[in-house]
Structure formats: structure tokens, C-alpha cells
């Protein structure tokens with residue numbers, strides 16, 4: 001890499017965080033300035049010893065104190081910060097030029113916004129930030145001349161297949177459609193009658209990718225693809241009718257761009273997040289990621305199918321929310337986070353997830369999402385409503 005990367009990793013103890021550190025460890029020109037987590041003190045401590053950041057920020061106050069105590073004996077020079085303010089501080093440090101946004105869920109919004117306001121190069125994994133507040137977030141990026149590069153494998157693939165000036169408008173540059181691929185998750189072929197009783201363990205067992213629990217459940221409901229449709233609209237400045245979801249169970253084609261002359265450009269590779277991470281970190285250059293080259297003779301077959309919107313009601317809800325606009329996608333995201341958490345704790349069943357989201361979208365007022373206050377208020381209201389629905393479902397199950 002020609003220029004030095006000075007990195008803050010928001011969510012370094014997660015799956016994306018660990019994959020990022022793996023890529024970092026392969027490149028001397030990449031320096032970790034700050035790491036962050038929520039509660040996983042021991043893992044964060046080990047990362048501090050290995051990568052020697054200048055700062056570490058822990059969202060949970062008690063976990064921050066524990067970490068500070070441990071570091072006092074072994075690495076007292078590392079500055080420990082805490083709470084959301086601590087996360088925002090390390091996302092905006094002067095000595096940092098690149099921020100990996102890999103906190104899961106709405107918790108990632110404020111620190112990722114802080115990185116945008118500070119004009120950083122943002123490697124965006126935290127799709128929920130865009131789903132919650134796409135308009136505001138993109139405004140901050142533009143206004144502060146931040147650079148936004150997608151880490152989500154599909155969006156990274158689309159980015160790689162886009163012409164240089166796609167921001168001028170997809171039609172202008174000859175794009176006909178974005179083809180967003182999806183694996184279909186672990187329940188693609190399961191009998192509909194059996195979905196009611198699937199367990200969290202079955203839902204998080206993704207066939208192709210190793211991921212955190214929340215995104216794994218989102219993949220099983222296909223809400224992940226729904227969030228990605230919304231994410232793609234914001235990243236590529238387009239509307240939902242330009243985005244078609246294509247189920248491709250092998251997860252080798254990571255997405256495609258179809259052009260008006262009939263050409264379709266695709267990005268392929270083994271399903272390993274280190275490829276999009278390395279791509280975005282080094283862009284516009286290319287660096288080693290540690291990922292095995294793709295062996296076409298081993299893959300042998302590519303399959304494609306249309307998603308079944310009845311089986312995957314969450315995907316339908318996401319399309320509808322994006323069409324509604326305003327705070328609809330904020331509500332969708334918040335209700336989904338509450339429902340997924342309740343499902344993981346076995347408080348509700350798998351099929352209650354789309355029901356709770358639909359109820360939240362039907363009951364709450366959808367307003368323009370023009371200020372952060374409006375977005376945070378919609379997020380709060382949706383969480384309260386979804387939690388009431390969880391309690392109701394729990395009692396009736």
C-alpha cells in the first residue's frame with residue numbers, strides 16, 4: 001500500500017472486526033490507532049496486547065473499568081475511554097484516516113456519524129446505520145467530504161462493477177439494474193410448515209458465511225437482504241425498482257450490475273469477508289487478504305432462483321418500507337432488532353419476527369427523517385411498540 005492506513009476499528013471484537021485485524025496483521029503499512037467493543041473485555045484485552053493501539057473505547061462502563069484495570073499492569077500507555085462519547089471520540093481522532101464501522105445494529109449509528117462528520121474514509125459494514133438514517137448519513141458524508149466504501153460483500157461487489165461516475169445517476173452511466181445476490185440462508189428449502197418451530201441454533205447456522213448472531217438470524221429471515229436493498233439505494237443513489245434480489249445458494253457471485261447494452265458485470269470470490277475488507281482498505285489499490293483464490297472446478301455449479309416473498313416476508317417488508325420512505329426504514333430496523341433479540345432469547349418464535357415488524361410499521365406514524373432527533377425518536381417508539389408485541393406474543397405462545 002502506498003499511503004499509510006491509520007485505523008479505528010469500531011466493533012473490533014466482532015466477526016468483521018476480527019477479520020479486519022487479520023488483514024491488518026498482513027500489512028506493515030497499516031496501523032491500528034483505536035479498538036472498540038461493548039462487553040467482551042478479555043477478547044479486547046488480547047487484541048490490545050497484540051495490536052498496541054493508542055486508544056481503546058468500551059461502550060459498557062463496567063467493562064471499560066475492568067479493561068482499564070487489566071491494562072494498567074501490562075500496557076498502561078493505552079488510553080481507555082468509555083460510553084458512546086468514547087466511541088465517538090475514537091471515530092474522529094485527528095491521527096486516524098480510516099474508520100472500520102463494524103458495530104452491529106443501531107448502536108453503530110452515532111460513532112459512524114462521528115466518523116462521517118470528521119471527514120474520514122469510512123469502511124461501512126454497519127448497514128443498520130444507513131437503514132435507520134440514510135438521508136442524513138449520506139448528507140453528512142457529502143457535506144464533510146468523507147469517503148464511504150462498502151464492506152458488505154454484495155455492495156462491495158456492486159461498487160467494483162460500477163463505472164467511475166455512478167454517483168451522477170445510474171441511468172446516465174448506462175446501468176439497467178443492480179442484481180443483489182442472496183444465499184437464501186439456512187431455511188431456503190425447508191417446508192413452510194416447519195418454519196414455525198425452528199430454533200435459534202438452526203437459524204444462526206448459515207450455510208456459507210460465519211457471522212455474528214444478529215446478522216445470521218437476519219439471513220435466515222432474509223431481512224438481511226431487505227436491509228441490503230435499502231443500503232444499496234443509499235449507497236448507489238437509486239430506487240428500489242432498480243434492485244432485484246437473485247438467490248444464488250453458492251455465494252460465489254457476490255452481486256452483479258446489468259447494463260443497458262446487455263452486459264452483466266459480476267464480482268466473484270470465495271465467501272470470505274477479508275476480500276471486501278482488503279479491497280476497501282487499499283482502494284484504489286489491491287492488497288493481499290489471505291483469501292484462497294477461487295477454484296472454478298471445485299465450485300462447478302452456479303444456481304439461481306427468484307426469492308419467495310411469502311416465505312421471506314421480511315424481504316417484502318423492507319421493499320415496502322423503502323418505498324414509504326421517511327422513518328419507515330428506521331421503524332423496520334428497530335422492530336427487527338427487538339424481534340431478533342427476543343427470538344435469540346427464545347421469547348418468541350421465528351415467524352413472529354415479521355409479524356412484529358409489520359405491526360410496528362402499521363401502528364406507528366411514518367414521518368420525514370430530516371433530523372437526527374426524528375430518527376432517534378422513531379427508533380425509540382418502534383422499540384417500545386415491538387417490545388409490547390414481544391410480550392403479547394410471549395403470553396399467547
Ligand code: NDP
Nearest residue numbers: 011013014015016038039040059103104107125126211212
Ligand atoms: P458481531 O455480533 O460479531 O460483532 C458486533 C460488534 O459490535 C462487537 O465488537 C460488539 O462488541 C460490538 N457491539 C455490540 N453492541 C454494541 C453496543 N451497544 N455499543 C458498542 N459496540 C457494540 O457482528 P458482525 O461482526 O457479524 O457484524 C457487524 C456489522 O457488520 C453488522 O452491522 C452486520 O450487519 C455487518 N456485516 C457483517 C457481515 C459478516 O460477515 N459478519 C457481513 C456484512 C455486514 P462485544 O463483542 O463487546 O459485544
Ligand code: MG
Nearest residue numbers: 152153154228
Ligand atoms: Mg451482505
